[in-house]
Amino acid sequence: MNSMENITSRCIGCPLNGSFIGEEDCKSKSAEFCRHMEEFMSSDFYVFPPPQYALSQLTILYSVGMANFLLTYAVSHGYERTTAEDLYVLGLMSRIGCLNNPSGTDCEAKSNEIIMRNGLYVNKLGYAEAIANQEIFTDKPSIALQLLWLAHFCIAENGCYVGFAENYKHICTAYKNGDVKETKFKNIIRIIDYLKINFPEYK
DSSP: OOOHHHHHTTOSEETTTEEOOOGGGOOHHHHHHHHHHHHHHTSGGGSSSOOTTSOOHHHHHHHHHHHHHHHHHHHHTTOOHHHHHHHHHHHHHTTGGGTTOTTOTTHHHHHHHHHHHTTOOOSTTOHHHHHHTTTSOOSSOOHHHHHHHHHHHHBOTTSOBOOHHHHHHHHHHHHHTTOSOHHHHHHHHHHHHHHHHHOGGGO
16 A cells, blocks of 8 residues: 555554554554555455465365374374474475465475475474475385375365375376376375275275
């Protein structure tokens, strides 16, 4: 907003400057706050689908579903409180690579880049590795990667639990329709086989 009159005309009570009396009483910091909030509240953040620089609602739902799954797994299996909390954040951050990346291209690698750049998950549990490899099979996955595989393939895109067998059906359909590349699909098959052996109850 360029006009101070427009910024302050709808002010009833300013959190930074008390009750609004007149434009001349609006301190510079208060004006900055009003300008920010005016732009923010009138932006497209609240419109579905959101602009490309924000995470989509489905991505947010999926990430929260991942986080809830990992947290409840950790709690029900007697993990330490701090580890359970860390796994929750791991789930939340698992699709952060879709930020400013609406197509989701190389989401895992971009997620890893963002969390490493911000100093997150450089620890013995291998969280950074797990983020980068959540759709890549390895013979000796860390515990974090195993759990991220489990959550990733048990949670539907709307954040609800469906089990990895149900999700695999949808992936197979997507592969037949040409929406999943062959290399990625081969990795997914091996991960699903791993889950069948090590986490059969989540089928």
